[in-house]
Amino acid sequence: MSILRADNITMRFGGLVAVSKFDMTLNEGEIVGLIGPNGAGKTTAFNMITGVYKPTEGSVFFQDDKRDIDITQSRPDEITKLGVARTFQNIRLFKELSVLDNVLIANHLRLKSDVFSAMLTLPNYRKEEKAMYEKSIHLLEEVGLKELMYEKSTSLPYGKQRRLEIARALATNPKVLLLDEPAAGMNPKESLELMDFIADIRERFKLTIFMIEHHMQVVMGICERIFVLDHGITIAQGTPSEIQNNEKVIEAYLGVD
Amino acid sequence: MKKERILLNIGAILGFIILLFIFNKTFDSYQMKILNLCGIYIVLGLSMNLINGFTGLFSLGHAGFMAVGAYTAGLLTMSPAMKEMNFFMKPIIPFLAKVEWPFLPALLMAGVVTAFVGFLIGSPVLKLKDDYLAIATLGFSEIIRVVFVNIQSVTNGALGLKGLPTHTNIWWSWGTAMITIVFMVFLMKSSYGRAFKAIREDEIAAEAMGISLFKHKVMSFTMGAFFAGVGGALLGNLLGTIDPNMFRFVLTFNILLIVVLGGIGSITGTTISAVIVTVAMEVLRVLDETINLGFVQIKGIPGMRMVIFSLLLMIVILFYQQGLLGTNEFSWDWFSKIKGFKKTPKKEVKQ
């Protein structure tokens, strides 16, 4: 069953077409990759799906059990609330705050208590706050950052910052997780670890994952389907082996003689 | 451990109340005025820190908020006879002519009216960022002042209001200051406080984490406006006289100085620096005025005081951007740390 659908979304900046008619359906439980050379429009596609940009044309839909919700004009926070979380290419943690606070903040969107009961720590809020702490600590434990939870987030080594960003996204209770180059800047060993980690969280959190990635090893090893963008145009889609043998893809990556 | 903390907190507050009693008995009226101003500036500093420091919205509209608060409370508390005397150029609109409220409801009303104004201004303006937001809020603050000069039948125009009941005493000013401190501590500890900080750190990431930027920004701005209004009301009813030109940009500048000096994003820092700046503002008044020592007169240089304060702001922002405390807060652990340090023999530290 499909969970997220982009219907021919196009993004124009002035005269430049960053992404042209990107058409995609994510099925529940899949891991799908999005690859392409630099400047192909991958992050722009992400930004359209998550509401950071409003597509110039086309629509984005999020499917619930019964509903089919048009999220094309929704704000990023509304989309996250529905269950689409993301990470960023150039890690965007809350820099001055602790590791724990970073994850706690991602719980805020599910908070039911209003600001006054929160301030007065009324019983209903206290209960929610306690649940938030427990959930966050549990989450940090699962991603192996519990020992570091009182550290400032930027004091973590690079690889752990990436993990923290994923943990933070998970704290919003997503159904779909969008990862923007999670393995960027990692060495082969770290990338492989990350791959296991991603496969692992998909199982445990029942996620559908859509990821941009440059490391072919990671993409080919873990993704069930792959989309290839070049100059904003979807030049190929299919299983990893299909993509590996696709001439257009090879051309786009290696150039034509 | 937790119980111990609570006892310590209660003890500290009680100790402080006793201290206020002693001040109340021993200080002369000039010193009392400074003490009152300290309390009021704590309220104002914290309200600006909530907006600018914790939520990262660079707003320069405080003087305008204070004007709204001061006028609301002033008009509500002034006696009808006094109003008649004040409004000799143009009579006051009938609906305000007869009201005379006690101080507490007037103070709350001042906060509520200002919060409402803050909400009205915030809703459109908070879509802007950084310097645009700064200039737009500054613009609104100026508009409020210009409007107050011009709506004579409500504000008495440029003549201002004279003879406000001077309700504000140290219990009101420091009571409000304490309530504001407690409010801020609890707010910033809560999930909403964390959401504010997230917006300050990275708007795009905060939004991606499902935090509605608009809702939380307006919330922070409205709360800040509330306390700025209350602070303005306390100030008006302390001085007894208000006029629109009191509420110029300089006033916002003074509060900004307090926030920057204390550490942008620290409740403790703002509280301490509010006291330091207020006292220094008064003490350094001597620089502007001529001092008569009987045998010799030392000529004051008007403006020197503000030169020092602007220099101070520049030095802090250029060399000590953290201010006094950065984003750190007071906690009783400070003392145990100091104790712990004393216990450690110096030899061991070397190793």
Add this chain to the structure above:
Amino acid sequence: MTFQVFLQHLTNGMSLGSLYALIAIGYTMVYGILRLINFAHGDIFMIATYVAFYAVVLLGMQLWWIAFPIAIIFTYLFGRLVEKAAYRPLRNSPRISVLISAIGVSFLIENLAIVVFGGRPKAFPIPPMFNKVFNISGVSIVSINFFIPVITVALLIGLVYFINKTKTGMAMRAVSKDYEASRLMAIDVDKIISLTFGIGSVLAAVGGIMWGLKFPKLEPLMGLMPGLKCFIAAVVGGIGDIRGAVLGGFILGLGEIMLVALLPELTGYRDAFAFVLLIVILLIKPTGLMGQKLSEKV
């Protein structure tokens, strides 16, 4: 309102608009290159007027044509000094710090002016040639109101030529696009920024002197309101764009004069006009009339 009266207001509005435009260009140039409101710009304008005043007092009224250039050169140096002291050390700091520093230096200059020049207003000396009244078919024009637009246009032409045709101008445009890339092209970024401040200050100085000739009352805080208004003019036109600043300046100048002329009961709100205009523009078209959309990279 007769046609003559209308023309009268129009010339007034044109000369006020020219002054606003001249000062607004300084804001826009600095913003274009530093992405920063130079809060002290209005104060630089004030300093220029005071220096011109003292220079005329020292040299005598006949030598105003030496006194004014001295003031302009002084202001040029002063603008560069302000940049070096208050902005350069914070090149890599958060925007909020730079903004606070800008406000701080503005206050510092204002209060130093009170200390040095005294708080009491002074009367700006007006050489007779700027004070003649012409009568053209019922419309009386003070000669300064004629000089202001002419000088403004001349300066504008010079500036546009400088920015578009000279090597330094090209470097300026490069720096406003990308610091790093400019550095790689062997452009001394700090020097270009400083120069931009200098040029902005020169325009503010010319504006300030003409302001003094039109409204001959000097006060240490005289730069505050015109400063804010001209910043608004720059934003209204589209900040970072020189044509925008000129357009914004004229809209503001003409708008203010016409508001008072057409709706005299709103005279008291004259100073609020600019702010209302600002807020309306920011809400409708935040990039200003001529501005281009800048989007943040995610």
